[in-house]
Amino acid sequence: MTIALALTTIIFIALVYFILKADKVYVHALKLNEEFEKNDLTEEEVEEKIHIAQRTRGWLFFAAGLALAGMLISLYYLLQGTPYEGHMKEWMNLLVRLVHITFGIAWIGASFYFVLLENSLNRKKDLRDELAGNLWAVHGGGFYYIEKYKLAPKIIPRDLHWFKYEAYFTWLSGFILLCVVYYFNAKGFLIDPTVLDITPAQGIAIGIGSLAIGLLIYEVLVRTPLVDNSVLFAIIGFIILTGFAYFYTQVFNSRAAYIHFGALLGTIMAANVFLGIIPAQKALVKAAKKGTPLDPSLAKNAGRRSLHNNYFTLPVLFVMISNHFPSTFGNEYNWAILAGISLSTAIFKHYLNLVEKKQHEFWILPVAVFIMLSLTFVTAPKVSNGKCDKVPFSTVYSIINERCVSCHSSSPTDDVWTSPPNGVVYDTPQDIANLSEKIMQRVVITKNMPQNNKTGMLPEERELIRCWINQGSSIEDTE
Numbered sequence: 001m002t003i004a005l006a007l008t009t010i011i012f013i014a015l016v017y018f019i020l021k022a023d024k025v026y027v028h029a030l031k032l033n034e035e036f037e038k039n040d041l042t043e044e045e046v047e048e049k050i051h052i053a054q055r056t057r058g059w060l061f062f063a064a065g066l067a068l069a070g071m072l073i074s075l076y077y078l079l080q081g082t083p084y085e086g087h088m089k090e091w092m093n094l095l096v097r098l099v100h101i102t103f104g105i106a107w108i109g110a111s112f113y114f115v116l117l118e119n120s121l122n123r124k125k126d127l128r129d130e131l132a133g134n135l136w137a138v139h140g141g142g143f144y145y146i147e148k149y150k151l152a153p154k155i156i157p158r159d160l161h162w163f164k165y166e167a168y169f170t171w172l173s174g175f176i177l178l179c180v181v182y183y184f185n186a187k188g189f190l191i192d193p194t195v196l197d198i199t200p201a202q203g204i205a206i207g208i209g210s211l212a213i214g215l216l217i218y219e220v221l222v223r224t225p226l227v228d229n230s231v232l233f234a235i236i237g238f239i240i241l242t243g244f245a246y247f248y249t250q251v252f253n254s255r256a257a258y259i260h261f262g263a264l265l266g267t268i269m270a271a272n273v274f275l276g277i278i279p280a281q282k283a284l285v286k287a288a289k290k291g292t293p294l295d296p297s298l299a300k301n302a303g304r305r306s307l308h309n310n311y312f313t314l315p316v317l318f319v320m321i322s323n324h325f326p327s328t329f330g331n332e333y334n335w336a337i338l339a340g341i342s343l344s345t346a347i348f349k350h351y352l353n354l355v356e357k358k359q360h361e362f363w364i365l366p367v368a369v370f371i372m373l374s375l376t377f378v379t380a381p382k383v384s385n386g387k388c389d390k391v392p393f394s395t396v397y398s399i400i401n402e403r404c405v406s407c408h409s410s411s412p413t414d415d416v417w418t419s420p421p422n423g424v425v426y427d428t429p430q431d432i433a434n435l436s437e438k439i440m441q442r443v444v445i446t447k448n449m450p451q452n453n454k455t456g457m458l459p460e461e462r463e464l465i466r467c468w469i470n471q472g473s474s475i476e477d478t479e
Protein backbone atom coordinates (compact mmCIF):
# COMPACT_ATOMS: atom_id res chain seq x y z
CA MET A 1 0.00 0.00 0.00
CA THR A 2 2.66 2.53 1.04
CA ILE A 3 4.87 1.37 -1.82
CA ALA A 4 2.06 1.81 -4.33
CA LEU A 5 1.30 5.24 -2.88
CA ALA A 6 4.93 6.29 -3.09
CA LEU A 7 5.19 4.93 -6.61
CA THR A 8 2.06 6.77 -7.72
CA THR A 9 3.37 10.01 -6.27
CA ILE A 10 6.79 9.63 -7.90
CA ILE A 11 5.28 8.81 -11.27
CA PHE A 12 2.92 11.74 -10.97
CA ILE A 13 5.80 14.12 -10.29
CA ALA A 14 7.69 12.63 -13.23
CA LEU A 15 4.64 13.13 -15.44
CA VAL A 16 4.32 16.80 -14.53
CA TYR A 17 8.07 17.23 -15.02
CA PHE A 18 8.01 15.67 -18.51
CA ILE A 19 5.12 17.85 -19.62
CA LEU A 20 6.65 21.08 -18.29
CA LYS A 21 10.04 20.21 -19.74
CA ALA A 22 8.52 19.41 -23.13
CA ASP A 23 6.84 22.78 -23.08
CA LYS A 24 10.11 24.52 -22.30
CA VAL A 25 11.92 22.74 -25.11
CA TYR A 26 9.16 23.78 -27.45
CA VAL A 27 9.34 27.44 -26.48
CA HIS A 28 13.12 27.27 -26.88
CA ALA A 29 12.78 25.86 -30.40
CA LEU A 30 10.25 28.56 -31.33
CA LYS A 31 12.62 31.25 -30.13
CA LEU A 32 15.53 29.82 -32.09
CA ASN A 33 13.36 29.81 -35.16
CA GLU A 34 12.29 33.43 -34.75
CA GLU A 35 15.58 34.93 -33.75
CA PHE A 36 17.86 32.93 -35.90
CA GLU A 37 19.08 35.95 -37.84
CA LYS A 38 20.13 37.60 -34.60
CA ASN A 39 22.24 34.64 -33.52
CA ASP A 40 25.58 34.17 -35.25
CA LEU A 41 24.63 30.66 -36.18
CA THR A 42 24.49 29.32 -39.69
CA GLU A 43 21.21 28.07 -41.08
CA GLU A 44 22.39 24.46 -40.70
CA GLU A 45 23.32 24.97 -37.08
CA VAL A 46 19.97 26.49 -36.26
CA GLU A 47 18.23 23.71 -38.07
CA GLU A 48 20.21 21.12 -36.19
CA LYS A 49 19.32 22.78 -32.89
CA ILE A 50 15.65 22.96 -33.77
CA HIS A 51 15.74 19.38 -34.86
CA ILE A 52 17.25 18.30 -31.55
CA ALA A 53 14.68 20.37 -29.66
CA GLN A 54 11.82 18.81 -31.57
CA ARG A 55 13.14 15.33 -31.08
CA THR A 56 13.66 15.92 -27.37
CA ARG A 57 10.14 17.20 -27.15
CA GLY A 58 8.83 14.10 -28.91
CA TRP A 59 10.62 11.83 -26.47
CA LEU A 60 9.42 13.88 -23.52
CA PHE A 61 5.84 13.52 -24.68
CA PHE A 62 6.39 9.83 -25.14
CA ALA A 63 7.80 9.60 -21.60
CA ALA A 64 4.79 11.56 -20.35
CA GLY A 65 2.51 9.03 -22.06
CA LEU A 66 4.36 6.14 -20.43
CA ALA A 67 4.25 7.90 -17.06
CA LEU A 68 0.51 8.38 -17.44
CA ALA A 69 0.08 4.69 -18.19
CA GLY A 70 2.29 3.82 -15.21
CA MET A 71 0.29 6.12 -12.99
CA LEU A 72 -2.99 4.54 -13.99
CA ILE A 73 -1.61 1.09 -13.30
CA SER A 74 -0.18 1.99 -9.91
CA LEU A 75 -3.35 3.84 -9.00
CA TYR A 76 -5.24 0.74 -9.92
CA TYR A 77 -3.18 -1.37 -7.52
CA LEU A 78 -3.48 1.32 -4.88
CA LEU A 79 -7.26 1.40 -4.87
CA GLN A 80 -7.90 -2.23 -5.70
CA GLY A 81 -10.19 -3.85 -3.16
CA THR A 82 -11.19 -0.52 -1.57
CA PRO A 83 -14.71 0.93 -1.91
CA TYR A 84 -13.28 3.40 -4.44
CA GLU A 85 -12.24 0.76 -6.94
CA GLY A 86 -15.38 1.00 -9.07
CA HIS A 87 -15.35 4.79 -8.97
CA MET A 88 -11.70 4.94 -9.97
CA LYS A 89 -12.26 2.58 -12.90
CA GLU A 90 -15.18 4.62 -14.13
CA TRP A 91 -13.12 7.83 -14.14
CA MET A 92 -10.11 6.18 -15.74
CA ASN A 93 -12.40 4.84 -18.39
CA LEU A 94 -13.97 8.25 -18.92
CA LEU A 95 -10.70 10.21 -19.14
CA VAL A 96 -8.80 7.74 -21.28
CA ARG A 97 -11.79 7.33 -23.59
CA LEU A 98 -12.07 11.08 -24.02
CA VAL A 99 -8.38 11.32 -24.89
CA HIS A 100 -8.68 8.37 -27.23
CA ILE A 101 -11.61 9.66 -29.24
CA THR A 102 -10.15 13.16 -29.37
CA PHE A 103 -6.88 11.99 -30.90
CA GLY A 104 -8.74 9.45 -33.00
CA ILE A 105 -10.96 12.14 -34.50
CA ALA A 106 -7.93 14.33 -35.22
CA TRP A 107 -6.14 11.44 -36.88
CA ILE A 108 -9.03 10.13 -38.94
CA GLY A 109 -10.00 13.68 -39.84
CA ALA A 110 -6.51 14.30 -41.17
CA SER A 111 -6.59 10.99 -43.03
CA PHE A 112 -9.91 11.86 -44.69
CA TYR A 113 -8.75 15.35 -45.48
CA PHE A 114 -5.50 14.34 -47.15
CA VAL A 115 -7.06 11.52 -49.12
CA LEU A 116 -9.70 13.97 -50.30
CA LEU A 117 -6.97 16.43 -51.21
CA GLU A 118 -5.05 13.77 -53.10
CA ASN A 119 -8.18 12.61 -54.90
CA SER A 120 -9.48 16.02 -55.88
CA LEU A 121 -6.27 17.78 -56.94
CA ASN A 122 -6.35 19.63 -60.20
CA ARG A 123 -3.57 17.75 -61.99
CA LYS A 124 -3.88 19.26 -65.44
CA LYS A 125 -4.73 22.90 -65.72
CA ASP A 126 -2.10 25.67 -65.45
CA LEU A 127 0.45 23.82 -63.35
CA ARG A 128 4.03 24.81 -62.76
CA ASP A 129 6.49 22.11 -63.73
CA GLU A 130 7.41 21.03 -60.24
CA LEU A 131 3.78 20.57 -59.14
CA ALA A 132 1.68 17.43 -59.11
CA GLY A 133 -1.51 19.40 -58.61
CA ASN A 134 -3.35 22.11 -56.71
CA LEU A 135 -6.68 22.74 -55.09
CA TRP A 136 -8.75 25.76 -54.24
CA ALA A 137 -10.93 25.38 -51.18
CA VAL A 138 -13.12 27.51 -49.00
CA HIS A 139 -13.66 26.69 -45.35
CA GLY A 140 -14.75 28.64 -42.31
CA GLY A 141 -15.06 31.82 -44.31
CA GLY A 142 -11.50 31.64 -45.61
CA PHE A 143 -10.18 30.83 -49.08
CA TYR A 144 -7.29 28.38 -49.31
CA TYR A 145 -4.98 27.47 -52.13
CA ILE A 146 -2.98 24.28 -51.75
CA GLU A 147 -0.21 22.97 -53.95
CA LYS A 148 1.20 19.48 -54.02
CA TYR A 149 4.78 18.98 -55.23
CA LYS A 150 5.68 16.14 -57.54
CA LEU A 151 8.15 14.83 -55.01
CA ALA A 152 9.54 17.58 -52.80
CA PRO A 153 10.28 21.30 -53.15
CA LYS A 154 13.84 22.28 -53.99
CA ILE A 155 14.26 23.86 -50.61
CA ILE A 156 12.59 22.13 -47.70
CA PRO A 157 11.06 24.85 -45.50
CA ARG A 158 12.18 24.87 -41.90
CA ASP A 159 8.62 25.10 -40.62
CA LEU A 160 7.24 21.86 -41.87
CA HIS A 161 4.22 20.41 -40.15
CA TRP A 162 4.32 16.67 -39.52
CA PHE A 163 1.22 14.63 -38.83
CA LYS A 164 2.19 11.89 -36.46
CA TYR A 165 1.26 12.55 -32.84
CA GLU A 166 -2.43 12.08 -33.65
CA ALA A 167 -1.61 8.52 -34.64
CA TYR A 168 0.78 7.77 -31.79
CA PHE A 169 -1.49 9.12 -29.09
CA THR A 170 -4.57 7.45 -30.51
CA TRP A 171 -2.76 4.15 -30.31
CA LEU A 172 -1.30 4.75 -26.88
CA SER A 173 -4.60 5.89 -25.36
CA GLY A 174 -6.37 3.03 -27.13
CA PHE A 175 -3.99 0.55 -25.61
CA ILE A 176 -4.47 2.07 -22.15
CA LEU A 177 -8.23 1.88 -22.67
CA LEU A 178 -7.88 -1.77 -23.60
CA CYS A 179 -6.09 -2.29 -20.28
CA VAL A 180 -8.56 -0.24 -18.24
CA VAL A 181 -11.67 -1.88 -19.65
CA TYR A 182 -10.61 -5.41 -20.55
CA TYR A 183 -7.30 -6.30 -18.90
CA PHE A 184 -7.86 -4.78 -15.45
CA ASN A 185 -11.18 -6.59 -15.38
CA ALA A 186 -10.32 -9.65 -17.42
CA LYS A 187 -12.68 -11.90 -15.49
CA GLY A 188 -15.63 -9.65 -16.09
CA PHE A 189 -15.12 -8.41 -19.63
CA LEU A 190 -12.30 -10.22 -21.44
CA ILE A 191 -12.98 -13.82 -20.64
CA ASP A 192 -16.15 -15.79 -21.11
CA PRO A 193 -15.75 -19.26 -19.61
CA THR A 194 -18.55 -20.55 -21.85
CA VAL A 195 -16.40 -19.61 -24.87
CA LEU A 196 -13.01 -20.65 -23.52
CA ASP A 197 -12.04 -21.14 -19.91
CA ILE A 198 -8.71 -19.36 -19.59
CA THR A 199 -7.04 -17.39 -16.81
CA PRO A 200 -6.79 -13.58 -16.98
CA ALA A 201 -3.03 -13.83 -17.55
CA GLN A 202 -3.55 -16.19 -20.48
CA GLY A 203 -6.26 -13.95 -21.91
CA ILE A 204 -4.07 -10.84 -21.72
CA ALA A 205 -1.11 -12.70 -23.25
CA ILE A 206 -3.29 -13.90 -26.12
CA GLY A 207 -4.67 -10.40 -26.62
CA ILE A 208 -1.34 -8.60 -26.76
CA GLY A 209 0.40 -11.46 -28.57
CA SER A 210 -2.25 -11.52 -31.30
CA LEU A 211 -1.76 -7.79 -31.94
CA ALA A 212 1.97 -8.38 -32.39
CA ILE A 213 1.45 -11.37 -34.69
CA GLY A 214 -1.17 -9.59 -36.78
CA LEU A 215 1.11 -6.60 -37.18
CA LEU A 216 4.01 -8.84 -38.18
CA ILE A 217 1.91 -10.52 -40.88
CA TYR A 218 0.92 -7.13 -42.30
CA GLU A 219 4.48 -5.79 -42.20
CA VAL A 220 5.70 -8.85 -44.10
CA LEU A 221 2.90 -8.69 -46.68
CA VAL A 222 3.32 -4.97 -47.30
CA ARG A 223 6.96 -5.61 -48.24
CA THR A 224 6.14 -8.30 -50.82
CA PRO A 225 5.33 -7.57 -54.48
CA LEU A 226 1.77 -8.59 -53.63
CA VAL A 227 1.15 -5.03 -52.46
CA ASP A 228 1.40 -3.83 -56.08
CA ASN A 229 -1.73 -5.77 -56.93
CA SER A 230 -4.20 -3.84 -54.81
CA VAL A 231 -7.20 -6.07 -55.51
CA LEU A 232 -5.38 -9.27 -54.58
CA PHE A 233 -3.81 -7.57 -51.58
CA ALA A 234 -7.23 -6.45 -50.38
CA ILE A 235 -8.70 -9.94 -50.85
CA ILE A 236 -5.87 -11.70 -49.02
CA GLY A 237 -5.85 -9.07 -46.30
CA PHE A 238 -9.59 -9.47 -45.85
CA ILE A 239 -9.30 -13.26 -45.56
CA ILE A 240 -6.55 -12.98 -42.95
CA LEU A 241 -8.49 -10.40 -40.96
CA THR A 242 -11.60 -12.57 -41.07
CA GLY A 243 -9.39 -15.34 -39.65
CA PHE A 244 -8.47 -13.04 -36.79
CA ALA A 245 -12.13 -12.14 -36.23
CA TYR A 246 -12.95 -15.83 -36.02
CA PHE A 247 -10.02 -16.52 -33.71
CA TYR A 248 -10.97 -13.72 -31.32
CA THR A 249 -14.57 -14.88 -31.04
CA GLN A 250 -13.32 -18.38 -30.17
CA VAL A 251 -11.18 -17.22 -27.23
CA PHE A 252 -12.74 -14.06 -25.80
CA ASN A 253 -16.03 -12.67 -24.60
CA SER A 254 -17.75 -11.47 -27.76
CA ARG A 255 -17.40 -7.74 -27.06
CA ALA A 256 -13.74 -8.16 -26.18
CA ALA A 257 -13.37 -10.12 -29.42
CA TYR A 258 -14.76 -7.22 -31.44
CA ILE A 259 -12.59 -4.70 -29.64
CA HIS A 260 -9.46 -6.78 -30.24
CA PHE A 261 -10.25 -6.88 -33.94
CA GLY A 262 -10.44 -3.08 -33.90
CA ALA A 263 -7.28 -2.88 -31.80
CA LEU A 264 -5.46 -4.99 -34.38
CA LEU A 265 -6.54 -2.67 -37.21
CA GLY A 266 -5.58 0.33 -35.07
CA THR A 267 -2.18 -1.18 -34.31
CA ILE A 268 -1.51 -1.76 -38.00
CA MET A 269 -2.62 1.81 -38.73
CA ALA A 270 -0.34 3.35 -36.10
CA ALA A 271 2.52 1.15 -37.28
CA ASN A 272 1.92 2.33 -40.84
CA VAL A 273 2.66 5.81 -39.58
CA PHE A 274 5.54 4.84 -37.30
CA LEU A 275 7.29 2.19 -39.40
CA GLY A 276 6.38 3.28 -42.90
CA ILE A 277 5.19 6.80 -43.49
CA ILE A 278 7.32 8.84 -41.09
CA PRO A 279 10.64 7.07 -41.92
CA ALA A 280 9.95 7.55 -45.64
CA GLN A 281 9.20 11.23 -45.12
CA LYS A 282 12.35 11.63 -43.04
CA ALA A 283 14.42 10.02 -45.77
CA LEU A 284 12.85 12.31 -48.39
CA VAL A 285 13.50 15.44 -46.34
CA LYS A 286 17.07 14.35 -45.70
CA ALA A 287 17.77 13.65 -49.37
CA ALA A 288 16.17 16.93 -50.44
CA LYS A 289 18.28 18.86 -47.97
CA LYS A 290 21.47 17.15 -49.07
CA GLY A 291 20.54 17.63 -52.68
CA THR A 292 20.84 13.91 -53.43
CA PRO A 293 18.28 12.41 -55.83
CA LEU A 294 14.94 11.58 -54.26
CA ASP A 295 13.71 8.03 -54.41
CA PRO A 296 10.10 8.12 -55.72
CA SER A 297 9.40 4.64 -54.32
CA LEU A 298 9.63 6.09 -50.82
CA ALA A 299 6.76 8.46 -51.50
CA LYS A 300 4.83 5.75 -53.29
CA ASN A 301 5.11 3.26 -50.43
CA ALA A 302 4.20 5.88 -47.84
CA GLY A 303 1.20 6.90 -49.93
CA ARG A 304 0.10 3.31 -50.18
CA ARG A 305 0.30 2.73 -46.44
CA SER A 306 -1.63 5.91 -45.92
CA LEU A 307 -4.32 4.66 -48.28
CA HIS A 308 -4.51 1.30 -46.46
CA ASN A 309 -5.12 3.27 -43.28
CA ASN A 310 -7.87 5.18 -45.02
CA TYR A 311 -9.70 1.93 -45.80
CA PHE A 312 -9.32 0.76 -42.19
CA THR A 313 -10.95 3.84 -40.71
CA LEU A 314 -14.63 2.93 -41.08
CA PRO A 315 -14.25 -0.66 -39.81
CA VAL A 316 -12.35 0.69 -36.79
CA LEU A 317 -15.04 3.28 -36.15
CA PHE A 318 -17.65 0.56 -36.24
CA VAL A 319 -15.72 -1.52 -33.71
CA MET A 320 -15.47 1.51 -31.42
CA ILE A 321 -19.26 1.74 -31.22
CA SER A 322 -19.96 -1.99 -31.61
CA ASN A 323 -20.33 -2.51 -27.87
CA HIS A 324 -23.73 -0.86 -28.05
CA PHE A 325 -25.12 -3.34 -30.55
CA PRO A 326 -25.81 -6.78 -29.12
CA SER A 327 -27.39 -7.98 -32.37
CA THR A 328 -23.89 -7.88 -33.90
CA PHE A 329 -21.52 -9.25 -31.24
CA GLY A 330 -24.30 -11.32 -29.66
CA ASN A 331 -24.99 -13.21 -32.88
CA GLU A 332 -24.02 -16.86 -33.20
CA TYR A 333 -21.84 -15.98 -36.21
CA ASN A 334 -20.57 -12.75 -34.71
CA TRP A 335 -17.19 -13.07 -36.45
CA ALA A 336 -18.86 -13.22 -39.86
CA ILE A 337 -21.04 -10.21 -39.01
CA LEU A 338 -17.91 -8.30 -38.02
CA ALA A 339 -16.14 -9.29 -41.24
CA GLY A 340 -19.25 -8.33 -43.23
CA ILE A 341 -19.58 -4.89 -41.66
CA SER A 342 -15.87 -4.27 -42.16
CA LEU A 343 -16.15 -5.25 -45.81
CA SER A 344 -19.24 -3.17 -46.43
CA THR A 345 -17.80 -0.05 -44.79
CA ALA A 346 -14.43 -0.42 -46.53
CA ILE A 347 -16.21 -0.76 -49.88
CA PHE A 348 -18.24 2.31 -49.01
CA LYS A 349 -15.01 4.19 -48.31
CA HIS A 350 -13.77 3.07 -51.71
CA TYR A 351 -16.89 4.53 -53.24
CA LEU A 352 -16.29 7.86 -51.50
CA ASN A 353 -12.68 7.89 -52.67
CA LEU A 354 -13.78 7.34 -56.27
CA VAL A 355 -16.39 10.08 -56.01
CA GLU A 356 -13.65 12.42 -54.84
CA LYS A 357 -11.67 11.47 -57.92
CA LYS A 358 -14.74 12.16 -60.04
CA GLN A 359 -14.78 8.55 -61.14
CA HIS A 360 -17.91 6.52 -61.25
CA GLU A 361 -18.25 2.76 -60.86
CA PHE A 362 -21.92 1.96 -60.80
CA TRP A 363 -21.68 -1.32 -58.85
CA ILE A 364 -19.74 -0.22 -55.78
CA LEU A 365 -22.33 1.59 -53.73
CA PRO A 366 -25.04 -1.04 -54.34
CA VAL A 367 -22.66 -3.81 -53.23
CA ALA A 368 -21.84 -1.99 -49.96
CA VAL A 369 -25.52 -1.35 -49.30
CA PHE A 370 -26.46 -4.90 -50.24
CA ILE A 371 -23.95 -6.40 -47.79
CA MET A 372 -25.18 -4.16 -44.98
CA LEU A 373 -28.85 -4.92 -45.69
CA SER A 374 -28.13 -8.65 -45.81
CA LEU A 375 -26.53 -8.32 -42.40
CA THR A 376 -29.59 -6.66 -40.92
CA PHE A 377 -31.58 -9.51 -42.42
CA VAL A 378 -29.45 -12.40 -41.13
CA THR A 379 -29.15 -10.88 -37.67
CA ALA A 380 -32.91 -10.46 -37.34
CA PRO A 381 -34.10 -12.23 -34.17
CA LYS A 382 -35.61 -15.64 -34.53
CA VAL A 383 -38.67 -14.76 -32.59
CA SER A 384 -40.26 -17.74 -31.01
CA ASN A 385 -43.96 -17.70 -31.68
CA GLY A 386 -44.84 -20.36 -29.19
CA LYS A 387 -48.22 -19.89 -27.60
CA CYS A 388 -48.17 -18.27 -24.21
CA ASP A 389 -50.32 -18.90 -21.20
CA LYS A 390 -50.91 -15.84 -19.05
CA VAL A 391 -47.68 -15.28 -17.10
CA PRO A 392 -48.24 -13.62 -13.72
CA PHE A 393 -45.70 -10.98 -12.71
CA SER A 394 -44.81 -12.89 -9.56
CA THR A 395 -43.22 -15.59 -11.78
CA VAL A 396 -41.14 -13.01 -13.63
CA TYR A 397 -40.20 -11.27 -10.41
CA SER A 398 -38.81 -14.43 -8.91
CA ILE A 399 -36.86 -15.26 -12.10
CA ILE A 400 -35.28 -11.80 -12.16
CA ASN A 401 -34.51 -12.01 -8.46
CA GLU A 402 -32.85 -15.35 -8.90
CA ARG A 403 -30.95 -14.69 -12.15
CA CYS A 404 -30.28 -10.96 -12.35
CA VAL A 405 -30.16 -9.07 -9.07
CA SER A 406 -26.89 -10.66 -7.93
CA CYS A 407 -25.42 -8.06 -10.34
CA HIS A 408 -28.28 -5.67 -11.15
CA SER A 409 -29.16 -4.27 -7.76
CA SER A 410 -28.09 -1.20 -5.86
CA SER A 411 -26.00 -3.51 -3.67
CA PRO A 412 -24.90 -6.46 -5.78
CA THR A 413 -23.70 -9.71 -4.22
CA ASP A 414 -21.68 -10.83 -7.25
CA ASP A 415 -17.92 -11.32 -6.71
CA VAL A 416 -16.92 -9.37 -9.85
CA TRP A 417 -19.70 -6.79 -10.19
CA THR A 418 -19.65 -4.85 -6.96
CA SER A 419 -21.68 -1.99 -8.38
CA PRO A 420 -24.67 -2.36 -10.74
CA PRO A 421 -23.42 -2.82 -14.35
CA ASN A 422 -24.32 0.20 -16.54
CA GLY A 423 -26.28 1.45 -13.56
CA VAL A 424 -29.07 -1.01 -14.34
CA VAL A 425 -30.95 -2.16 -11.23
CA TYR A 426 -34.01 -4.38 -10.84
CA ASP A 427 -34.80 -3.53 -7.24
CA THR A 428 -38.51 -2.84 -7.65
CA PRO A 429 -41.23 -4.19 -9.96
CA GLN A 430 -41.40 -0.77 -11.57
CA ASP A 431 -37.67 -0.96 -12.40
CA ILE A 432 -38.31 -4.20 -14.23
CA ALA A 433 -41.34 -2.93 -16.13
CA ASN A 434 -39.52 0.26 -17.17
CA LEU A 435 -36.65 -1.74 -18.64
CA SER A 436 -38.69 -4.49 -20.22
CA GLU A 437 -37.73 -3.55 -23.77
CA LYS A 438 -34.04 -3.90 -22.94
CA ILE A 439 -34.69 -7.13 -21.10
CA MET A 440 -36.39 -8.48 -24.23
CA GLN A 441 -33.32 -7.52 -26.24
CA ARG A 442 -30.71 -9.05 -23.95
CA VAL A 443 -32.53 -12.01 -22.40
CA VAL A 444 -34.84 -13.24 -25.16
CA ILE A 445 -33.41 -12.06 -28.48
CA THR A 446 -29.64 -11.98 -28.13
CA LYS A 447 -29.57 -14.11 -24.98
CA ASN A 448 -26.35 -12.49 -23.76
CA MET A 449 -27.73 -11.73 -20.31
CA PRO A 450 -27.10 -12.90 -17.64
CA GLN A 451 -23.46 -12.10 -18.36
CA ASN A 452 -21.81 -15.37 -19.42
CA ASN A 453 -25.01 -16.97 -18.08
CA LYS A 454 -23.28 -16.88 -14.73
CA THR A 455 -26.52 -17.44 -12.83
CA GLY A 456 -27.55 -20.37 -15.03
CA MET A 457 -30.74 -19.03 -16.57
CA LEU A 458 -32.85 -21.74 -18.24
CA PRO A 459 -34.40 -21.52 -21.74
CA GLU A 460 -37.87 -22.02 -20.19
CA GLU A 461 -37.28 -18.93 -18.08
CA ARG A 462 -36.38 -16.86 -21.15
CA GLU A 463 -39.60 -18.07 -22.76
CA LEU A 464 -41.64 -17.02 -19.70
CA ILE A 465 -40.05 -13.55 -19.82
CA ARG A 466 -40.86 -13.28 -23.53
CA CYS A 467 -44.49 -14.16 -22.92
CA TRP A 468 -44.79 -11.71 -20.04
CA ILE A 469 -43.35 -8.87 -22.15
CA ASN A 470 -45.52 -9.78 -25.16
CA GLN A 471 -48.51 -9.69 -22.85
CA GLY A 472 -47.74 -6.08 -21.96
CA SER A 473 -45.21 -6.26 -19.06
CA SER A 474 -47.89 -5.77 -16.47
CA ILE A 475 -46.86 -5.71 -12.80
CA GLU A 476 -50.48 -5.71 -11.61
CA ASP A 477 -50.66 -9.05 -9.85
CA THR A 478 -48.15 -8.04 -7.18
CA GLU A 479 -50.48 -5.41 -5.81
Ligand code: HEC
Pocket residue numbers: 400403404405406407408414417421422424438439442443449450451454455457
Ligand atom coordinates in the same frame (compact mmCIF):
# COMPACT_ATOMS: atom_id res chain seq x y z
C1 HEC B 1 -22.87 -11.68 -13.54
C2 HEC B 1 -23.44 -10.39 -13.55
C3 HEC B 1 -24.72 -10.15 -14.33
C4 HEC B 1 -25.89 -10.83 -14.23
C5 HEC B 1 -26.22 -12.02 -13.36
C6 HEC B 1 -26.79 -10.17 -15.14
N1 HEC B 1 -26.17 -9.14 -15.77
FE1 HEC B 1 -27.01 -7.81 -17.05
N2 HEC B 1 -25.26 -6.84 -17.23
C7 HEC B 1 -24.09 -7.24 -16.63
C8 HEC B 1 -23.02 -6.41 -17.13
C9 HEC B 1 -21.55 -6.53 -16.75
C10 HEC B 1 -23.58 -5.50 -18.04
C11 HEC B 1 -22.87 -4.41 -18.82
C12 HEC B 1 -22.23 -4.97 -20.02
C13 HEC B 1 -23.22 -5.30 -21.08
O1 HEC B 1 -24.08 -4.45 -21.39
O2 HEC B 1 -23.13 -6.42 -21.60
C14 HEC B 1 -25.00 -5.81 -18.07
C15 HEC B 1 -25.90 -5.12 -18.87
C16 HEC B 1 -27.22 -5.43 -18.94
C17 HEC B 1 -28.17 -4.72 -19.75
C18 HEC B 1 -27.87 -3.54 -20.65
C19 HEC B 1 -28.05 -2.29 -19.90
C20 HEC B 1 -27.80 -1.06 -20.75
O3 HEC B 1 -28.36 -0.03 -20.42
O4 HEC B 1 -27.05 -1.15 -21.72
C21 HEC B 1 -29.37 -5.31 -19.55
C22 HEC B 1 -30.70 -4.92 -20.15
C23 HEC B 1 -29.17 -6.41 -18.64
N3 HEC B 1 -27.85 -6.45 -18.28
C24 HEC B 1 -30.16 -7.25 -18.21
C25 HEC B 1 -29.96 -8.35 -17.39
C26 HEC B 1 -31.00 -9.25 -16.99
C27 HEC B 1 -32.45 -9.13 -17.39
C28 HEC B 1 -30.41 -10.19 -16.22
C29 HEC B 1 -31.06 -11.41 -15.61
C30 HEC B 1 -31.77 -12.28 -16.52
C31 HEC B 1 -29.02 -9.86 -16.10
N4 HEC B 1 -28.78 -8.74 -16.83
C32 HEC B 1 -28.11 -10.56 -15.33
C33 HEC B 1 -23.91 -8.22 -15.70
C34 HEC B 1 -24.89 -9.10 -15.30
